[in-house]
Amino acid sequence: MTTRKKAANAGVDALLGFEFQRNCALYLLLDDYDRFKGREFFLCIEHHDDFLFCYRTNCRSNIKEIHSYQAKKLSGNVWTINERFSEVIAKILEVGNDLISDPARKCPNYTHELTFVSNTDIKLNYKPNAKEKKDRKEEITYLLNEQNCKCGFNAIPDEIKEKINKKVDNFCKKKKITYHKAELDNFCIQWIDFPRNKNRQKDSLVGLMSRKFSHVSDPLAAIELLLSLFREVEAVYNQGKVVTLLDSSKRVEGDEVKKAIDIIETEQKTFEFWRNYSTELCHKFRVPIGIQNHHKNYIRNTFELLKDMSNNEHQIIKGFIRENDYSMDYHSHGDMFDAYVSDIKSQHSMNLKDIDIFFSTLCSFVEYY
Template sequence: MTKKSKAANSGIDALLGFEFQRNCALYLLLDDYAHISSQEFFLCIEHHDDFLFCYRSDCRSNIEAIHSYQAKKLSGSTWTIDARFAEIIAKMLGVGNDLKNDSAPKCKSYTHKLTFISNTDIKLSFSPKKEEKKNGKEEITHLLNEQNCMSPYNEIPEEIKNKIHEKVRDHCLEASIIYHETELCNLQIQWIDFPRNKNSQKDTLVGLMCRKLPHVSDPSAAVELLLSLFRDVEAVYNQGKIISLLDRTKRIEGNEIKKAINVIETEQKTFKLWRAHSAELSRKFQVPVGIQSSHESRIKDTFELLKDMSNNEHQIIKNFIKQNNYSMSYSGYDDMFHAYVTSIKDKSSINLKDIDIFFAALCAFVEYYGETLK
């Protein structure tokens, strides 16, 4: 079942307000990257909820589980069980019902979680009335902060659960919307150790990238690349205001994320190889000083050309390098790449300058044989 929503096309209009949600999604991804990346998964951005982590069966045909997030920051000091909190929870329960009814194929064992997440302390309290106090009821406070960062709804004290239930029920009655009470069992509330300032959030993401993926040599570039993938998806309008998990334009595939990180690694290895051997390579291929000083841009542009399947000449170079590893035949990179350029020109009709063929061969070589480079 697909769902029409008045807010379905919040993409472009909500970009300014979505920075926290976007950064929060990347934080969660990086924090548990080893586990998440070991599964078949995709992310949805501003689609049903702020963001979704969707996990598929190994055959990729059915969805096994969805972790849906409503990520909110608060200008005040603490979240409490007030009208705003009730409105958010009511919306999340509706999302749970929509996910269950979404027409995307699911496994028989399909489950979903609905997580309210914030970087502000969450104080869930119950204060007994006079009569209740006489009967021995005491005030109860359930805090979510750095000491207790996650609480499934079913593990929250009963009196507080009842208060949440009543507040959400009253909101739904007042707003004339359906109260999807059965979805409460899928609800969980989470505090996240994440700064309020956007620049500090970026610094935290870069630090997390360093810790979780230490092999990525330029964590700042990797974070920015992943955030750009998120921005591209969140800006897409839901077609006809229809929200469906089958809409691939609102997805970031797990393989895209892995590929993005691999691209960063490959580019960095190429920069490093060039810098280490720039003197002899520049002499061999008569690389102008202007290109030497802007080698990073030249290498990035070349990788883009190699990715373009319609660019026949660069595809010829890429395929030749893939099929021919000259690294065991030459003792110097200058002689090896000269041999590549000569062989490619001899075997193919290519209308590129030697310097262009060289840079294409350099990038393709690192892409296919870069795992041996330090």
């Protein structure tokens, strides 16, 4: 059964305010990428919740697990157990119920985790009343910050849990909405070390990319490439305001993320390859000074052309390199690439300039060998 929501496109309509959620999703993905890259997954944005990671069986037929996130920032304060906090929790618990009802096929042992994530400190406090003080109850404060980043609801002290339960229950009664209390077992709270300002958020992402992928020489370009994948789906409207995980238009497939990161890494390897052999190759292929001075842009553009399946000549070159490894036949890179260019031209009719055939060959060679 599909879930129809009045606010299904609220996040799309308020797209300018979505940077934090988008950036937060990428931060969490990169921070734990070693775990992601070994699993079959897809990411949804503005779909059921701010974003969610769905893990599938290897055959992609069933969903095994979902990690759903509602990402909120709070200016100049700390989160406390008040009405706004109760509203956030009520909505998150509703998401859990909606995920169970979603028609997408799930494994028999399907589970989900519902996380409230914020870059603002979260202070959960219990103060005993007069009677409770007589029973020797003491004030309890539970903090989530850089020293205690994440906890499940059931790990919170009982007194605080009961206070949250009452606050959310009262909020739901006041708003006349269903309180999905059972979903508290799946509820988590997470503090994330992430700046408030969107420009500093991007700086933080670039820093994370540098730490996790130290060989990437242009982490800003890498971050922009990955964010472009997210932007493509976040602005897609939930058709008819129906929210379902079966809607592939709201997904960023894990394969796309992995492919983007592979391309980033291959580009970096190509830049390094060029630095090592540019003197020999520039002389051999008479590479103009203008291209030598802007080789990164030229290599990047070549990779873009090689990615596009409609560029037939580039696909021919890529296929030729994939099927023919000349690295054991020549003693210099100049001679090897000269043989590649010569053989490609002799076997295929090419309208590309020799310099473009060479760079396409170079990029393909680094990718495969």
